[in-house]
Amino acid sequence: MDDVIIIGGGPAGLYASFYSGLRGMRVRIIDIQDKLGGKMHVYPEKIIWDIGGLAPKPCFEIIQDTVNQGLHFEPEVNLGERVIDIRKISEQYFEVETDQGNVFDGKSVIIAIGGGIINPKQLDIKDAERYKLTNLHYVVQSLKKFKDKNVLISGAGNSALDWANDLSGYAKSVTLIYRKSDIRGYEAMREKMEQLNVKKLPNTHIHQLIGDETQTQIEQVILENNETGEHTVRTFDDVIISHGFDRENTLLEQSSAKVDMFNEYSIKGFGNTSTSIDGLYACGDIIYHEAKAHLIASAFSDAANAANLAKLYIEPKATPEGYVSSHNDIFKESNKVVMKKYL
16 A cells, blocks of 8 residues: 555656655655656746746756656656546545556545646637647647747737747747737736737637648638638748647546535645645645645645645654755765765
């Protein structure tokens, strides 16, 4: 039986794994994706500034660091498995069932599923599906892919504005279309858009995609003005759709272990990462509590708190917190390896 079963392999789940291992607990991580890192894989080239004490780094480096840290104490990892039920059988006995038919036993559970399972909203027009493998994109994995290209971005939220901002330095041209007359998104980003070489077409949406001779790649796009109904045909090398994400939290809706919810997508935290069920904790974006700051840094704090609470649930006489790394003999040998880089 595992001491802690962590559902979710993003930054919160990975740090919960690390800190649980530091506290001497046996850990299992279960994640629906085929790789660890969670939602950070949506924006791998974004520069991350808001982790305390860490210099700005591209997100793909943060992913590498958090994964390495999360695996430091060698947890069991199950990837490509979707958790479909959590059952509390008795005190210090949970069952976690996956869609692969596996049932894992654990003394405690930490839910770290971010905002739930997220999927980009698809472009709902005829034949759009056929271009997903070529030049119709729902996320931007690499800016270099768009170098010297004519790019169309559909959307006016923060992600669309971020991509327009970033791609303006790589692409030959960037055109931003949006259904309303005004751009949404953060005020600072809206102001910055006025300074960029980005062509903005308000009250406009994609009416039709025109493929090349093989019908495998978009060659032209028919745009429609929402006010006049007028159609214009434009040529683009790549089309990016940023219409938001569909969020799914069927696990929380259908789980046998019914936790109190703060809203439709967030678990209610009782001052910290405790939930309404003893032995079941939550960390990161999935939980709301009064001390919450919606940053990756806060996810790390949540994760340590959840691990400490799990330890006390399993061993009521344990110390409330783990021993800090600067004085912890558990890192003695590993520290020698790290220090070789600086000697």
